[in-house]
Amino acid sequence: MKPHQEVIDRILETIQSKQSFVLTTHVNADGDGIGSELALYHHLRDLGKEVHIINPTPMPDAYRFLDPEGTRVEAYGDHHARTVQQSDALVLLDLSEISRLGALGKALARNGPFKVCIDHHPTEGVSNDLAWIDERASATGELVYELLMQAGGKLSRSIAEGIYVAIMTDTGCFRYANVTAHTHRVAADLLETGLDHNRLYRLVYESNSWNQSRLFAKTIGDMNRACNDRVAWMKIPRRTFRETGTLEKDTEGLVEFPRSIGEVQISILFIEQAADRIRVRFRSPSHTAVDGLARELGGGGHRNASAALLKGTTLDEAIDRVLALVEKYVH
Template structure:
């Protein structure tokens, strides 16, 4: 990784000279976005700052243990719009494009606050005043850890656990291609701070509801293969969610399932959303870079985990269009 000492000094200066902060992440936040937010929240609160964490989407069910009393993570509404506009500093975490802020985007655009983006996605185009971005970082949580350490602040257990969640989930429990020597050293450092690996894993991966499990079974029943099994696809309809009593946040983690099938190079999950939108999640192994595929449909993300939202197509039309494009990425492998 590059040396970001000067960038971090600029961020710490903003923290030192301001009082009112907003932390936000992308729509449908994942473990890295939420863990990074929570760690930075604890850091700022310990410095006696006024802080609110405001996201466009609710916290997914599997991560609600991070804030069991719903006292920290807030879902955007008219009540916190003015707080965003009148804030001094806005931290945007784990996001590379302004539009991925969802409903929060308009309020941030209207605010005169200093915008600080901390992110590890490739091709970051966020219009921030200070950009602390590195696509070589294991997770956004790694950059937040670097920021806190350079401040000289002691890493507390709540901060360490939050950052461990960021690291654990973005590496797929240390299975994905971003699991390198530095990732394992970072994990060891956070465990040495008192984090329980077993406890965190249990809360994230071993606490599924019956409703989510039924939806998962229905989703797996849609599994199909293309190009002799090199591409695996699944889908979720609005009716499936209604019939199982689930909400959108219950889908977190489903996209990875088909990638674990032998010989599958790309797994794709299609999810019907309201207003004629289809969320498409792409997963791949090291040999196929799916952020390029996602970009063809206006999306992006990581080289092995990306997503896009397709508008004005039916589910069947979206599947046909995406499969046609995906075949180009595997036909010569």
């Protein structure tokens, strides 16, 4: 029997026996969360189930093309409380912690439907009714693919596109260390449905604005070094957003840039969301881990991509705090 087969069987049983589902993912959904949700949404709809996708935060612009009418992916509001409470099952995709669901999580903490989690983030103990967590998967989309294959589902164009975007974005377009032979086999199956992978790539990665380029140029232009050039760090004060006419969502991909410098082991981006709230993102090449660093700051993530939110601290304080910690994570 394959590892995790028991939990996969129980998830398949849950899908068969229950009628109404709410799908959700973590705050600030990424391509893996959105793509996995839409793939599972179409599968469940094909089975005649009632399905809602309700996320803690709005659909990111980069993935709107997957739901062009904006009717499938909703952002949680109080009017959703009943839908969530009365559904037969809630499926958490690309996360396992109810605490990462904002107000939606609070509504669920009181009581709520049967909870199923499908995720590939490293976690310590989860309290969902069913949890399939496989850290070897490059993306949650890879797990959704496995589930749908075992369910005997058909890879429709919409399902294939969702899974492809999930895997493409979580693997940095098939470059990161999390990519396996299996990842490519899944991708090959998806391409055989006739999906236009180049179109999906362009829609996600080649749809930037002039303002976003100004934000990147300014931020990379002011990049700093630490720990004998093994750490590169950048900051975006709120005034830079104002000056360049951009928002936090336009920072997507920026923290990846310093990874291309040979000596850099850790890339850090500080984003001033408010005077006392700083988002910190970390990236590292495969031989250096940054998940522990994010966890030490109350955040989380993967070995080579993690983040934390520092509250009650100014931008300069956040920078001092993180730079004091980072040394022990470089080698």
